[in-house]
Amino acid sequence: MTTLVLASGGEFVAPGVKDFFPPAIFGSVDKPMVLLVLSVLIIGAFFILATRNMKLVPGKFQFLAESAYDIGRNSIAREQIGGKDFKPFVPLILTVFTFVLVNNLFGLVPFVQFPTMAHIGFPLAVSVLVIYPVYHFVGFKRHGFVGYLKHATMPPGAPWFVLILLIPIEFFQKFVLNPLTLAIRVFAAMFAGHLLLLVFTLAGEFLLLNGGITVVVAPIAFLFAIALTFLEALIMVLQAYIFALLSANYIGAALAEEH
């Protein structure tokens, strides 16, 4: 055993940030970029195939696609934006939901095993460059420039001395913080979750190959890794749902007649 340990030069190297930046596949294209493009292809192909020959009474495949569409349309967009205005935003919310969901789930797919959203650039692109302009744009369009600023920063019914405090806070939150937190939330969850899985998997591997008597502990590490995988699956779906839900919520709040 000691020879084996010596042979493999056993020193456990904990997984870290570097594991999230695999070397480029070709040029400056790396794994997350390929996965991202793949996700677009998968989602697009799935929905186009599902809607190619739609029937009034859905088959299994159509039912699956309709369930996904229903989550975006009815349980997120309609709930958050309201039955009057939600229709034009359904494609956006559905895209946000499926885009984040599939990219998160890449973290669980064998051999792929990388949640794309663990690179902050991707969620940031969606939240800051898409959701943020959209909800402010519809807000300004609905309420007018001054009207929307008032609508966004002055909750009705607040007395003036509270408003002094509230206006800067609301402004900072709506115009700076919201898009950032939206992106950071899913990024952090994916990053931390993937790191956690890496720790348990790599540690189990190390214990199995390099440990002396500690080899008996290896199965426990693997068991934890499996349990965490299930937890991760839950978190991935949940984060995608939350991302879409909050996007719809911001739009709904910008459009709302009153708070």
Place this chain on the structure above:
Amino acid sequence: MKTLIVAAAEGEPINPVLPHTSEIIIGLIAFLLLLFVIKKFVSPKFEAVYAERAAKIEGGIEKAEQAQAQAQATLEQYKAQLAEARAEAARIRDDARIEGEQIISELRAKAQEESARIIAQGQTQLETQRAQIVAELRGELGRLAIDLADRVVGESLEDEVRRRGTVDRFLSELDGTSAPAAK
């Protein structure tokens, strides 16, 4: 990206919180592409099916309501017809009763008339028979009386007029005696 990898290889720490421009650009393009596909090709189809389904369900409900209304109308019609029939039957019954009464009274009147007629006829018959008998008896009685008088007196009363006068006188006397006796 290349610089990053080089940096990683050199052992410099990568800050995962700082976004990479290339990733933001690719993320945005990929997202917008997917949004375009879903908005253009996917969403309208789902909405169309939803609308069709809603229309179908609403149509079904409407049809059911129509059928119900029709059934209600038919029921009402039947009820009205039944009531009408009942009224008709009652009227017919009343008519029949009235007619029956009329017939009975008519028959009764006719029977009374008939009986009165029969009685009257009998009376006239009796009257004529009586008159006939009286006349016959009168003739017979005159002849017998004359025969008797012939035999008793022994003289022939040849003069017809005188004889008639004698007989008439006798008869009137006879009537005069018999009438008070009948009284």
